[in-house]
Amino acid sequence: MPHKTFMAFIWPSLLAMILFIALPILSVGYQSLFIEHEQILIETETCGPFGCTAEVSVDSAAMADLRAEKPAGRYNGLGTYTNASHLAFDEITEIFATSDNFTEIRTRIMNLPFYKALIFTLAYTFIVTPLVIILGFIIALVVNSIPRFLKGPVIFFSLLPMIVTPLVGSLVLFWMIDSRGIIGAALQALFSDPSLSLKASPALTWVTLFVYGVWHSAPFAFVVFYAGLQTVPQDTLESAMVDGASRWERVRFVTIPYLMPLATFIALMQLMDNFRVFEPIIGFSAAASATSLSYLIYNDLRAAESPLFGSAAATSMLTIIGVIILLLPVLRRNWREFNRKT
Amino acid sequence: MARLQLKNVNKRWGSFVGVDNFDLDIADQEFLVLLGPSGCGKSTTMRMIAGLEDVTEGEIWLGDRMVNNLEPKDRDISMVFQSYGLYPNLSVYENIRFPLRVRKVPKEKHRDMVMKAIEMVELQDFMDRRPAELSGGQRQRVALGRAIVRKPTVFLMDEPLSNLDAKLRVSTRAQIKNLQSKLKTTTVYVTHDQIEAMTLADRVVVMNAGKIQQVGTPTEIYDTPANTFVASFIGSPAMNLVEGKLEKGVFQGDGIHVEGLPAGPSGNVTLGFRAEDAEIVEDQGQIAAPMYSIELLGEASMITWRLGGALVSIKTNKEYRAEIGDIVHARIPASICHLFDTASGERIDDR
Amino acid sequence: MSSLAKRKPPSLVMLSTVFVLFWLVVAAFPFLWTMWGSFKVEGDFFSRADWMNAITGPVTQRQHGSAFTLAGYEGAWIQQEFWRSVVNTAIVTLFVVIISLTLGTLGGYALARSGFKYTFWLLMAALVFRAMPHVTLVSGYLLPFFQLNIWGFLPTTIIVLVAINQPFTLWMLHSFFLSIPKDLDEAAMVDGCTRFQAFRLAIIPVMWPGVITTGLFSFLLAYNDFTVTSMLLTQENATMIPKINSFLGSTQEEGKVMYAVAAVVSAIVPLFALILFFQRQIVSGLTAGAVKG
Numbered sequence: 001m002p003h004k005t006f007m008a009f010i011w012p013s014l015l016a017m018i019l020f021i022a023l024p025i026l027s028v029g030y031q032s033l034f035i036e037h038e039q040i041l042i043e044t045e046t047c048g049p050f051g052c053t054a055e056v057s058v059d060s061a062a063m064a065d066l067r068a069e070k071p072a073g074r075y076n077g078l079g080t081y082t083n084a085s086h087l088a089f090d091e092i093t094e095i096f097a098t099s100d101n102f103t104e105i106r107t108r109i110m111n112l113p114f115y116k117a118l119i120f121t122l123a124y125t126f127i128v129t130p131l132v133i134i135l136g137f138i139i140a141l142v143v144n145s146i147p148r149f150l151k152g153p154v155i156f157f158s159l160l161p162m163i164v165t166p167l168v169g170s171l172v173l174f175w176m177i178d179s180r181g182i183i184g185a186a187l188q189a190l191f192s193d194p195s196l197s198l199k200a201s202p203a204l205t206w207v208t209l210f211v212y213g214v215w216h217s218a219p220f221a222f223v224v225f226y227a228g229l230q231t232v233p234q235d236t237l238e239s240a241m242v243d244g245a246s247r248w249e250r251v252r253f254v255t256i257p258y259l260m261p262l263a264t265f266i267a268l269m270q271l272m273d274n275f276r277v278f279e280p281i282i283g284f285s286a287a288a289s290a291t292s293l294s295y296l297i298y299n300d301l302r303a304a305e306s307p308l309f310g311s312a313a314a315t316s317m318l319t320i321i322g323v324i325i326l327l328l329p330v331l332r333r334n335w336r337e338f339n340r341k342t
Numbered sequence: 343m344a345r346l347q348l349k350n351v352n353k354r355w356g357s358f359v360g361v362d363n364f365d366l367d368i369a370d371q372e373f374l375v376l377l378g379p380s381g382c383g384k385s386t387t388m389r390m391i392a393g394l395e396d397v398t399e400g401e402i403w404l405g406d407r408m409v410n411n412l413e414p415k416d417r418d419i420s421m422v423f424q425s426y427g428l429y430p431n432l433s434v435y436e437n438i439r440f441p442l443r444v445r446k447v448p449k450e451k452h453r454d455m456v457m458k459a460i461e462m463v464e465l466q467d468f469m470d471r472r473p474a475e476l477s478g479g480q481r482q483r484v485a486l487g488r489a490i491v492r493k494p495t496v497f498l499m500d501e502p503l504s505n506l507d508a509k510l511r512v513s514t515r516a517q518i519k520n521l522q523s524k525l526k527t528t529t530v531y532v533t534h535d536q537i538e539a540m541t542l543a544d545r546v547v548v549m550n551a552g553k554i555q556q557v558g559t560p561t562e563i564y565d566t567p568a569n570t571f572v573a574s575f576i577g578s579p580a581m582n583l584v585e586g587k588l589e590k591g592v593f594q595g596d597g598i599h600v601e602g603l604p605a606g607p608s609g610n611v612t613l614g615f616r617a618e619d620a621e622i623v624e625d626q627g628q629i630a631a632p633m634y635s636i637e638l639l640g641e642a643s644m645i646t647w648r649l650g651g652a653l654v655s656i657k658t659n660k661e662y663r664a665e666i667g668d669i670v671h672a673r674i675p676a677s678i679c680h681l682f683d684t685a686s687g688e689r690i691d692d693r
Numbered sequence: 694m695s696s697l698a699k700r701k702p703p704s705l706v707m708l709s710t711v712f713v714l715f716w717l718v719v720a721a722f723p724f725l726w727t728m729w730g731s732f733k734v735e736g737d738f739f740s741r742a743d744w745m746n747a748i749t750g751p752v753t754q755r756q757h758g759s760a761f762t763l764a765g766y767e768g769a770w771i772q773q774e775f776w777r778s779v780v781n782t783a784i785v786t787l788f789v790v791i792i793s794l795t796l797g798t799l800g801g802y803a804l805a806r807s808g809f810k811y812t813f814w815l816l817m818a819a820l821v822f823r824a825m826p827h828v829t830l831v832s833g834y835l836l837p838f839f840q841l842n843i844w845g846f847l848p849t850t851i852i853v854l855v856a857i858n859q860p861f862t863l864w865m866l867h868s869f870f871l872s873i874p875k876d877l878d879e880a881a882m883v884d885g886c887t888r889f890q891a892f893r894l895a896i897i898p899v900m901w902p903g904v905i906t907t908g909l910f911s912f913l914l915a916y917n918d919f920t921v922t923s924m925l926l927t928q929e930n931a932t933m934i935p936k937i938n939s940f941l942g943s944t945q946e947e948g949k950v951m952y953a954v955a956a957v958v959s960a961i962v963p964l965f966a967l968i969l970f971f972q973r974q975i976v977s978g979l980t981a982g983a984v985k986g
Contacts, residue, residue, distance in 0.1 A: 017818075026833075071840055145701070160965075164724070164917075168960050171957055182747065285941075297832050309836050315832075316829035392879075419883060420884070427877045428877075429894075429899075
């Protein structure tokens, strides 16, 4: 296809992606260098019968003018990146200088919003992803062995947790784990502890979110593996049988190696999706004990008075860098393959 | 009707050379076959003629027009594809009518033209079927019908028989040959099957690794292959090739000794001869070596030796019996031998 | 072949049956439970006394004279004007799907048929774009959108969702077009078509399976989106998911939480229907990317 025809076909799509994905990334980068305007204060004197009092207030008219003039705020360089709610260099140095032991360091770092979110995001990504792959694989193996007429309905119900909107899905679970909901009540009965609440402790909230993540994504892994299982070469399986491999050995030496590329694919998709974990935190009202990078950005943009664009943008930039680091192995592999081809 | 010229045509992708300096003049009404193993550049050459692939260097002339920069639709060619490229949503009739429709041939002419093409490819009974409801051979004929429905200046056929089973291939081959002689349209036909090439072609172009190896009539190519590649590619079984030393007209290889060859060349040569030209003898043969295998082919038997690194086969009558490992002799007269330079592979005798 | 080699020990059959049942409960029970509970009052759905109440509904019985009540739905749909959000969602998803597919089929076709190096780079860029957390992009939109005065409107959101959707749509349709033999459009071009005519006459008639599958996923993305819609739409223009979220903030007082439950169930039901009708396409779509690697 000549270049001209190619462009004729692809330009609308390309334009959409440049305008609404590439440019916003630049816009984020630009905004991250700015910070909200300082408040302009005016002093007014009100005199009453008991003398005059000076009152300091925000000059809202002047503020509005300033905002209209410089919407991005005032230039702050990389200041936003290093302040306490982002990379917090000063605070980190101080923590390491003044803390006595590791536990203290950990607790104090977990109090820094950015690190708290980063640690949760990474934990979520790297705990949920492998669990999803393992659980999905087991479900696929088992479903593959049940009678044919049951497979359709089973797949139907299996798809539900994945298809349903993350926010809605997490709300459904959230209501059930409420201490007055069925799972919450059942857990209280099980541990005979009437004050047990999954929402109360940070650790339990983390576990709840992980469980939700696995529940939400396992169907995806299941469906992909299940489709893969249909194409496992029967010849190889049968020759393994003839060679005397047990059921488990056949799975171990034929099925798993054959499905490895699919596992890589699922891992890639899951890493991308889990890294932006966000809706469940809202659904489970879990922000107090677990926040993610995406949640931080959301929260800044939702700030009570006016959105903290600079702060949100700085977190966004750091998140984008995180995504690129995450994708680096994949990009490198593709690049190598591409070079080998040409 | 047109003559088709390719003037030093090259195709490169980056540093990879697909077609290297292809230069050929194809006469009007000629049936030309491009023959070679997969990846040799024969399909690329055809696709450049069709305009589906850009020409990196060189010129393609169709009649008196240089067509390099013309869209496929403006070249006035028609093409039969390997997997046919039928429109699955259209009936046989509509498939064949498609070129007329998009080329804005007046509507009232369509029916006559399509019906004529359908008759030529004998699909009268299947006109209203969809391609999915046809057998492989019938689909193939739809593709042919679509190619002939208008009178193009050149037919291009890209391995049109390779998806058919062996029996059907033989009959469709004959049909194609017959059609071409009736229509008298210049045809370029790509195949990797040397039998198709031999049976169909006025001239064969043997290609390998992007280069033309030899151009000639089927007989020329069979009788005087230009190099070891052509020798080993043409004929069934392929020509036997044995490496050895030639000195003063005497060839000496492992288990083979031939005298009376041309006295001129000497040194490391490859001796070639065809299985059907040599014969088994009781003793005093040019080959005297333990037999490697014997296979009954039906009308004949094939005796094989392992000489040096190569397997050498000779056809003999089907009653011949010997045990594997017996010393068996064969007569290889100098007159049936071909000599090639071992290093370059080029023919060195002057037949 | 089925007899000897495929026979399984009874213990394994038991184990796998139990496992499948367990998984089915895990996957489906929460939804069935919530659907059932959405017809109760809060005192039953969140019962302090006995969880069985959520099934039998004694409080509901007491308050409404029947074990089932539509009070939650009435509150959500009429009182809180959830129907508005439903209409907005319908508009957004419809246009997102149509526009995404139009742009995506053209682009995906070009990517599948062009042999040049830059297609590789475009696909890689699309992969990186696909991985961007949507909220990072939203933080890039907000300020310019405020400035241009296009914030809060449905068309803005539609275009943004289309763009965010593009990388995925392009990948999927690209691999789908690769599976359509090149011979088809090349035959059309030799027969006398331009590239566009070949696309229109030869490719469009056969591309529907892939387009439908991709369309389903575009639909899901638009339907399920929370990040973009919650940040870019005004209250009046809110789609279902942000609307549900706003219920949570405003309706924590007694009784109102059932509005949210009813709204959640209303949002789930169309997805149920979707799987029911398009299960095969969804499964094939999920695996389409995987098969190509």
